[in-house]
Amino acid sequence: MTLKTLDTPSAKPLLDWYDRHHRDLPWRVSPGMAARGVKADPYHVWLSEVMLQQTTVQAVKPYFARFLQRWPDVTGLADADNDEVMAAWAGLGYYARARNLKKCAEAVARGHGGVFPDTEERLKSLPGIGDYTAAAVAAIAFNRQAAVMDGNVERVISRLYAISTPLPAAKPAMKQKVALLTPADRPGDFAQAMMDLGATICTPKRPACPLCPFRDACQALKLSDPELFPVKAAKKEKPVRYGAAFIAVTGDGEILLRQRVASGLLGGMTEVPTTAWTARIDGETSAEAAPFDAAWQACGTVIHVFTHFELRLSIWRAAIAAKVGTNDGWWEPVINLEAQALPTVMKKAIATAIPLAFKTSKG
DNA sequence: GACTCGTGGTA
DNA sequence: TTACCAAGAGT
Structure with a gap:
């Protein structure tokens, strides 16, 4: 004592x-x-x-x-x-x-x-x-x-x-x-x-x-x-990054998903195909970067704020007749989306393209 | 020590 | 609306 x-x-x-x-x-x-x-x-x-x-x-x-x-x-x-x-x-x-x-x-x-x-x-x-x-x-x-x-x-x-x-x-x-x-x-x-x-x-x-x-x-x-109090060190400004996300839905009601790499941002989680998220708006945010050729339609932008940057994601949607072969993804029935490991930003992206995909669509 | 790493609530 | 912040850890 x-x-x-x-x-x-x-x-x-x-x-x-x-x-x-x-x-x-x-x-x-x-x-x-x-x-x-x-x-x-x-x-x-x-x-x-x-x-x-x-x-x-x-x-x-x-x-x-x-x-x-x-x-x-x-x-x-x-x-x-x-x-x-x-x-x-x-x-x-x-x-x-x-x-x-x-x-x-x-x-x-x-x-x-x-x-x-x-x-x-x-x-x-x-x-x-x-x-x-x-x-x-x-x-x-x-x-x-x-x-x-x-x-x-x-x-x-x-x-x-x-x-x-x-x-x-x-x-x-x-x-x-x-x-x-x-x-x-x-x-x-x-x-x-x-x-x-x-x-x-x-x-x-x-x-x-x-x-x-x-x-x-x-x-x-x-x-x-x-x-x-407490006194805190000044925090730095959040940069803005841009990207595009692609929501492909078949006539059978299946959506193309894939798994992110195991480490890093949203590591191991499920996502829809997206471009890299870069600092500038460039060609990569357009439908040219889509996972396959289809009648891609722009249907809005999702703004999502992460801890150290803000993401502005252009959302593209394509309704296709049947599944297209993919290298790294899989086709999941939209009805099963609730059970997937989808981070919030991906739910927002999907909900923008398919408003009824989730019971409670946020954003 | 400086970065990376999510999301939703609050004033 | 913008900014802060909430029972931090790993690299």
Whole structure:
């Protein structure tokens, strides 16, 4: 306890706040249940943490429920078909997470007897588990005193200590503060409390400081303005790329699909034939680049914003009498599109050409 | 440290 | 509308 210097606040007010105001989430054991001896299922904790990486709680909920229903335990997921996992993940984004999720399940099932390792270090050696997720699973599922730091925690800590060093350079110093603050008792609840606080009280804009359990200790509130923290490095501008996508439909109601290469953007996911996505409008965005000769009709443009560029996709449609032979693709009944591993941008492209292709057409 | 890697919600 | 951002990891 000598490490806890005078400027380290107590975690007690936060835990008391969490006992009263915690969010009820499908993957969470509430503090009340935990007090009665209910343990969090490491599989549930891990699955939810991977899904929640850079993803909102609202978006994760239905995916978490579907995955759990389909693959109730880690061994079932390890034995699952890769394409089915990718299809189940379709729409959630960051598809490397799904590829690594499967690899991690296989490693746990075949290398650890179906039991998740219970230390931060061993967890971090698994695919798709980095600093954050290793600490989160260790703390939440195994009650380890691990320092859990995500975007919420960064915001809370940066304000609590009025840290003016920009992110991500400030991360090591912030992590040290989190480690000093994390209690040996209830480390999992502490981590979840910090994240709930960041999500509901210590929000990016207009934080509800009067309701905060750290209101008396917060340096930003005392000396400055909490909304000024955390300081972040300036982000660069998003370039625009252009391309064309080709939706070919036969008289039998089949559409030409193909699979993207296993790595990189939308790796391993399903797509309609497209040109390369280049920085300029050129001949490649026209029907000249179509997969085969047909009466291609322009039917609109899809604008889709990825993390680091904006894509403007010209959509071309052709109704053909019968299938055309292809090298790298296959013909799929339009009626089966819902079961495919189609990322959102591809659903938007198809929905532009075939408005009734999906039950709920977005974009 | 700098990039890559999705998507949908919000102000 | 534009901009930010949400329980980050891998290279």
